[in-house]
Amino acid sequence: MHSPAPLSDPFGLSDSALFYIDGSFSQNCKGSACPKPAMRRNAPRRPLQGALYRYEKHESGEPKPAMRFLSNLVTGLGLGSVYAIIALGYTMVYGIAKMLNFAHGDVIMVGAYVAFFAFTRFGMPMPAGVLLAVVCCTVLGVVVERLAYKPLRQASSLSVLITAIGVSYFLQNAAQLLWSASPKMFPPIISTGVLKIGGLSIAYLTLLTIATCIIVMICLTLFINRTKTGSAMRACSEDKDAARLMGINVNQIISLTFAIGSGLAAIAAVLLCANYPTVTPTLGSMPGIKAFTAAVFGGIGSIPGALLGGLLLGIIEILSKAYISTQLSDVIVFGVLIVILLVKPTGLLGKKLSEKV
Amino acid sequence: MENKKGILGYLLNNRHRSRTISYTMVAAAYILLEILLKTGNLSNLFTGLLVPATCYLVAAIGLNLNVGVSGELNLGQAGFMAVGAFSGVCVSGVLAGTVPPVLRLILAIIIGMLLTAFVGFLIGIPVLKLQGDYLAIVTLAFGQIVMNLIMNLYVAFDSTGIKFSFVESKFTLGEGGKYLINGPMGATGTERIANFTAGTILVIFALVVVYNLIYSRSGRAIMAARDNRIAAESIGINIAKTKMMAFVISAALAGAAGALYGLNYSTMVASKFDYNTSILILVYVVLGGLGNFNGTLIATVILFLLPQLLRGLQDYRMLIYAVVLILIMLITNNEFLRTKAASLRKKKA
Structure with a gap:
C-alpha cells in the first residue's frame, strides 16, 4: 500500500488519507526508518471530498460500535456498487466474447479523464x-474491439489476452502523453452533505452510487431478458454457431457488448472518481483487477453474479480496512476469493444460472 | 536415440536440436557480451541491464514450463520472484562479513529457490484444484497476496539473531543490528553481489532443468495431461502430481531468478513484483511461443531491450511498445499470412 509513488493508485491514496482521519497515522509510525513522512508530503492535504470515510470525522468522539458497523456496511455497499458496475463490463464481455478484457480498467481511466475535463474545463x-x-467510452470500446480484438476471433485465448494487455499499455501511455502523469483533482459531482437517519449518517454521494448501481442493474436485466437484442445476446453467449444459424449477426452482438460494457465503465469512472477524487493514467488498473476478481467471485459470465460479487467484495474490503488492517485489506479480499473458488470452483452463481451473458 | 553417431550426431538429432540451439545461443551471447564488457564497448546503460535480463530469462523459462508445457495460465509469477528476492536478500544480509560474496550468492540463490519451491507447493495445492480462467485469477490473487504480505513484513538482524514482525515494526536492535526488510520500504542497503556470469549460469541451469524434464517420462506425462486430461488419467498418469511438479519447478526457477534480481540492486521494494511484472513475463512467454524455449530466450531478450532501444523516442517508447505488441499478435494470427507461411513450409519440405 505504501508504494514510493503513492499517486499510482487511488486506493493507495485513500489508505494514506485514512491515516490522518482515524489517528492511526502516528501509532503506525514508530520504527526509526519510517517511510511515512515522505507520504505525508505527497498525500493530498485537502479534506477528503470522498464520502467513503466521512463517518470517521464525527464531531462528538467515536460513534457507537453498532452505528460504526452500519456505517461501514453502507460505505462498503457504495464501493461495492462501483465494483459491481465495472464487473458487469468484464462479465458481459467474457460471457459473449469468451475473453478476459484486461483493457477494461483503462477504459474506466479514459472515462474519468473525459468527465474531469467536461466538468472542469468546459464547465x-x-x-x-x-x-x-x-x-466517448462507448466509441472507444467499439473502436478497440474493431481494430484489436475482431481480427483475433479465431485466435487462441492467450493471443487475445496479450492483445488486451497491449491495448491496456497503449491507453495508459497515451493518457500519460496527452494529460501528463500528474494527478488531477476530480471536482465533487453532488453536494457533499450527509443524510442523517437516527444516529447513522450516509453521504448523498454513497446513496447516489448505490442508486445508480441498482438502476443500471434493473435496466440491464430488463434489456437482456425482455428485448430481442437481449435474447440475441443470450443466444450468442450460449452457442455462437447456433446463433449464427438463427440469423443473428454475431459480430454486431459482440460489438454491442463491448459498447455496453464500456459505457458502464464510464458511469463507474464518474462514481469512482467522485468517491476517490484523484485522476491519474493508472487509475483504472487496481479497481479493474478488483472488479475482475468480483466478476469471478460471483461466477464470471453471470450478471447477477457480477452484482453479488461486486457488493460482497466492496463490503469485505471496507470492513477489513475498518476492523482488521488497512495494509492487509487486499490480502483479505483476495484470500476470500480463493476460499470461495475452492468451495465453489465456478464462483457463487457460476453454474446454477442458465442465463449467462 | 536410434541414429546416434557420435556426440555431434547426438546433439543434432531431432530430439536434441532445440536444446543444442538454446545452449549455443546462451553461450554465444555470453561470450560476445563478455568481450564487449572487457573491451569497454558496452555502454553503462546496457551493462546495468545484463543481470536483470538474465533474471527475466530464468523467470520466463520457468513460466513457459507452466503455461506452455503444463498448459496452466499463471498470472502470479512475479509473486514467486518476490519470495525469492526477499529471502535471497535476507540470506545475503545475514551472512554478510562471514561468507565470501560468491558463496553467499550461491547460497542466497539456492535458499531463495528452495523457499520459493515450498511456497509454490503450498500455493499449488489449492490452485491446481481449479481449471482454466479460474486458475489464472487465483494465481493472480496469490501473486497480489504475496506482494502485500511482503510489503508488511519487517525482518531485522542483530547479534542475538533474526527477528520477524508483521505489519508493525517494533524491534529494539542490539549493537550492529540492521533491518533486512523494512516493510513498505523493502530491502535497503543490500550489497550488490549479483553478476552477469552468475546470471548466465542460472539461465543454463534453468534450461538444463527444463529440457531434462520435458524429454523425460515425467515431462511426457505433463504434456499428456495438458493435451487430454481424461485420456492421460485413463492410462494411469497422476494428473495432480504432474501438474504440481511443473508448477513447483516453475516457481523454484522464478525464486532463483528473484534472488539474483534482489541481489543486483541496493534497494528493492515488493511493489516491483506486482501483477504488471507477472504479465510482462507472460508476454515474453506467449510471444516466444508456448512450450518453445528458444522462442522464450529470443522474445525475452528482444522485448526486454525494446523499451531501452526506443529510449531515443522518450515519452513515446512505451506507446510504441504497446503498438508493437498488438501488431505482433495481429500479424502472427492473421489467417492470410498463416496459410502463406504454411504453404511456404510445405514447399521447402
Whole structure:
C-alpha cells in the first residue's frame, strides 16, 4: 500500500488519507526508518471530498460500535456498487466474447479523464458530463474491439489476452502523453452533505452510487431478458454457431457488448472518481483487477453474479480496512476469493444460472 | 536415440536440436557480451541491464514450463520472484562479513529457490484444484497476496539473531543490528553481489532443468495431461502430481531468478513484483511461443531491450511498445499470412 509513488493508485491514496482521519497515522509510525513522512508530503492535504470515510470525522468522539458497523456496511455497499458496475463490463464481455478484457480498467481511466475535463474545463453540468463520458467510452470500446480484438476471433485465448494487455499499455501511455502523469483533482459531482437517519449518517454521494448501481442493474436485466437484442445476446453467449444459424449477426452482438460494457465503465469512472477524487493514467488498473476478481467471485459470465460479487467484495474490503488492517485489506479480499473458488470452483452463481451473458 | 553417431550426431538429432540451439545461443551471447564488457564497448546503460535480463530469462523459462508445457495460465509469477528476492536478500544480509560474496550468492540463490519451491507447493495445492480462467485469477490473487504480505513484513538482524514482525515494526536492535526488510520500504542497503556470469549460469541451469524434464517420462506425462486430461488419467498418469511438479519447478526457477534480481540492486521494494511484472513475463512467454524455449530466450531478450532501444523516442517508447505488441499478435494470427507461411513450409519440405 505504501508504494514510493503513492499517486499510482487511488486506493493507495485513500489508505494514506485514512491515516490522518482515524489517528492511526502516528501509532503506525514508530520504527526509526519510517517511510511515512515522505507520504505525508505527497498525500493530498485537502479534506477528503470522498464520502467513503466521512463517518470517521464525527464531531462528538467515536460513534457507537453498532452505528460504526452500519456505517461501514453502507460505505462498503457504495464501493461495492462501483465494483459491481465495472464487473458487469468484464462479465458481459467474457460471457459473449469468451475473453478476459484486461483493457477494461483503462477504459474506466479514459472515462474519468473525459468527465474531469467536461466538468472542469468546459464547465458542463453533471448529467451532460456523464453523458459525454459514456459516449466517448462507448466509441472507444467499439473502436478497440474493431481494430484489436475482431481480427483475433479465431485466435487462441492467450493471443487475445496479450492483445488486451497491449491495448491496456497503449491507453495508459497515451493518457500519460496527452494529460501528463500528474494527478488531477476530480471536482465533487453532488453536494457533499450527509443524510442523517437516527444516529447513522450516509453521504448523498454513497446513496447516489448505490442508486445508480441498482438502476443500471434493473435496466440491464430488463434489456437482456425482455428485448430481442437481449435474447440475441443470450443466444450468442450460449452457442455462437447456433446463433449464427438463427440469423443473428454475431459480430454486431459482440460489438454491442463491448459498447455496453464500456459505457458502464464510464458511469463507474464518474462514481469512482467522485468517491476517490484523484485522476491519474493508472487509475483504472487496481479497481479493474478488483472488479475482475468480483466478476469471478460471483461466477464470471453471470450478471447477477457480477452484482453479488461486486457488493460482497466492496463490503469485505471496507470492513477489513475498518476492523482488521488497512495494509492487509487486499490480502483479505483476495484470500476470500480463493476460499470461495475452492468451495465453489465456478464462483457463487457460476453454474446454477442458465442465463449467462 | 536410434541414429546416434557420435556426440555431434547426438546433439543434432531431432530430439536434441532445440536444446543444442538454446545452449549455443546462451553461450554465444555470453561470450560476445563478455568481450564487449572487457573491451569497454558496452555502454553503462546496457551493462546495468545484463543481470536483470538474465533474471527475466530464468523467470520466463520457468513460466513457459507452466503455461506452455503444463498448459496452466499463471498470472502470479512475479509473486514467486518476490519470495525469492526477499529471502535471497535476507540470506545475503545475514551472512554478510562471514561468507565470501560468491558463496553467499550461491547460497542466497539456492535458499531463495528452495523457499520459493515450498511456497509454490503450498500455493499449488489449492490452485491446481481449479481449471482454466479460474486458475489464472487465483494465481493472480496469490501473486497480489504475496506482494502485500511482503510489503508488511519487517525482518531485522542483530547479534542475538533474526527477528520477524508483521505489519508493525517494533524491534529494539542490539549493537550492529540492521533491518533486512523494512516493510513498505523493502530491502535497503543490500550489497550488490549479483553478476552477469552468475546470471548466465542460472539461465543454463534453468534450461538444463527444463529440457531434462520435458524429454523425460515425467515431462511426457505433463504434456499428456495438458493435451487430454481424461485420456492421460485413463492410462494411469497422476494428473495432480504432474501438474504440481511443473508448477513447483516453475516457481523454484522464478525464486532463483528473484534472488539474483534482489541481489543486483541496493534497494528493492515488493511493489516491483506486482501483477504488471507477472504479465510482462507472460508476454515474453506467449510471444516466444508456448512450450518453445528458444522462442522464450529470443522474445525475452528482444522485448526486454525494446523499451531501452526506443529510449531515443522518450515519452513515446512505451506507446510504441504497446503498438508493437498488438501488431505482433495481429500479424502472427492473421489467417492470410498463416496459410502463406504454411504453404511456404510445405514447399521447402
